[in-house]
Amino acid sequence: MSVILNEAEAKALLKKVLSYSKADECEVNLLGETRGNLRYARNEVSTSGTLINQNLSVQSAFGKKVGVTTIDEFDDASLEKVVRRSEELARLAPENPEYVGVLVPQEYVKSSGYFESTANITPDTRADAVAKSLQISSGQKLAAAGFLEDQRGFSAMMNSKGLFAYYLDSSVNFSLTVRTDDGTGSGYVAKGYSDFKKLDTAAATKIALQKALGSVGAKALEPGKYTVILEPTAAVVLLENIYFDMDARSADEGRSSFSKAGGKTKLGEKIVDERITFYSDPTHPELPAAAWAGDGQPQTKRFWIEKGVVKNLAYSRYWAEKKGVKPVPNPNNMIMEGGSATLDEMIKSTKKGILVTKLWYIRTVDPQTLLLTGLTRDGTFLIEDGKIKYPIKNFRFNESPLIMLNNLETLGKPERVVSTESNQNYMVPPMKIREFTFSSLSDAV
Numbered sequence: 001m002s003v004i005l006n007e008a009e010a011k012a013l014l015k016k017v018l019s020y021s022k023a024d025e026c027e028v029n030l031l032g033e034t035r036g037n038l039r040y041a042r043n044e045v046s047t048s049g050t051l052i053n054q055n056l057s058v059q060s061a062f063g064k065k066v067g068v069t070t071i072d073e074f075d076d077a078s079l080e081k082v083v084r085r086s087e088e089l090a091r092l093a094p095e096n097p098e099y100v101g102v103l104v105p106q107e108y109v110k111s112s113g114y115f116e117s118t119a120n121i122t123p124d125t126r127a128d129a130v131a132k133s134l135q136i137s138s139g140q141k142l143a144a145a146g147f148l149e150d151q152r153g154f155s156a157m158m159n160s161k162g163l164f165a166y167y168l169d170s171s172v173n174f175s176l177t178v179r180t181d182d183g184t185g186s187g188y189v190a191k192g193y194s195d196f197k198k199l200d201t202a203a204a205t206k207i208a209l210q211k212a213l214g215s216v217g218a219k220a221l222e223p224g225k226y227t228v229i230l231e232p233t234a235a236v237v238l239l240e241n242i243y244f245d246m247d248a249r250s251a252d253e254g255r256s257s258f259s260k261a262g263g264k265t266k267l268g269e270k271i272v273d274e275r276i277t278f279y280s281d282p283t284h285p286e287l288p289a290a291a292w293a294g295d296g297q298p299q300t301k302r303f304w305i306e307k308g309v310v311k312n313l314a315y316s317r318y319w320a321e322k323k324g325v326k327p328v329p330n331p332n333n334m335i336m337e338g339g340s341a342t343l344d345e346m347i348k349s350t351k352k353g354i355l356v357t358k359l360w361y362i363r364t365v366d367p368q369t370l371l372l373t374g375l376t377r378d379g380t381f382l383i384e385d386g387k388i389k390y391p392i393k394n395f396r397f398n399e400s401p402l403i404m405l406n407n408l409e410t411l412g413k414p415e416r417v418v419s420t421e422s423n424q425n426y427m428v429p430p431m432k433i434r435e436f437t438f439s440s441l442s443d444a445v
Helices: 007-019 076-092 123-139 201-214 232-244 248-252 317-323 343-348
Strands: 025-041 044-062 065-071 143-159 164-179 186-193 224-230 278-280 302-306 352-366 371-384 387-391 394-399 408-411 415-418 425-428 431-442
Touching: 007 025, 007 044, 007 076, 007 143, 007 164, 025 123, 044 076, 044 123, 065 076, 123 143, 123 164, 123 201, 143 201, 164 201, 186 201, 186 232, 186 352, 186 371, 186 415, 201 371, 224 232, 224 343, 232 352, 232 371, 232 415, 232 425, 248 317, 343 387, 352 431, 371 431
Parallel strands: 224 352
Antiparallel strands: 025 044, 025 143, 044 065, 143 164, 164 186, 224 431, 278 302, 352 371, 371 387, 371 394, 394 431, 408 431, 415 425
């Protein structure tokens, strides 16, 4: 049996599993995927591999007593065994006071993230794509280390009340670090797409190469508050901490940056510049996602922050019931709206500032204000009188993305970007920010 099942095959298998159930309620989740990768370092391929995975998870409930088991064998005896085992565990388990039962059938919007160009990638395809990158880096006598990974797969769920959901998708991520021979210059690039045809490894390599050559001979600059231009790769690792924090329960319980004194939240309040809008949309053409959440709730286009105002927080079904509101599932993607400025235009409009290619090693300093710390890396440059003056040594920063988005000057056009911290893909624009806080110097390249 192929690990990638079509909708009819997935439905038939899930029906068979549910036919074994004797529990009050049963929910079955099915996943199948194939991943391939090619890794290289010092301009030579070091590893290549393929991962094939298929597993099935069964959740059985007797009242509020719940048991969950997972299996990767799909003969009839194994399927019945995994159901029986989940029922045994449910009977042994204490009651879960937050269990709210399975959903009735739902209506889902049509979304598709599956592309034949990506699904049909072979080891030769990967080798050709990486060869284009290596030809450029080795030709310039630079050391390149990169990773190309593609994925195709499906997820499906069905429960004893008749709910069924299915999603087929594909994706490819490419990341590359280029270093100069003396180790003083470094450049980085990361690209992610659903459609492999959009990935140009040669063009991406030239970006990393340019930054590596341009960052040689970095000079020290005094730490302090500066106007910065954050490329999307730098901005996304800060922004995603806002996304991760948008949970209503955490806010209600006073544990997040969306909390207020007295057990209230910032829902409905303006918290950032009015040019800031975040939304999720499973049908977004550049960032498609499943039209259903993990528990089967429908995903539709939803604004989270609109024109600076908090419009939604994520409510689990349990927490929504407790608070007397409608549940809101966590989003499957996140898009930030932008402006029309190009990176060159942002640079030309800057009297004095710093261009930041990448931020890394992000850590939380204060959850209440979402104050974060981390380091610049792989190309940081001084801007003077609208031009890149020279490369500068890296900084440690201490900044909150919420404060940052209140110091916004200019937004560029959103692009799909891969977070170097979570490996998730988002739509993020480049942005120009005033008074960004750099706290100390770093000798790292």
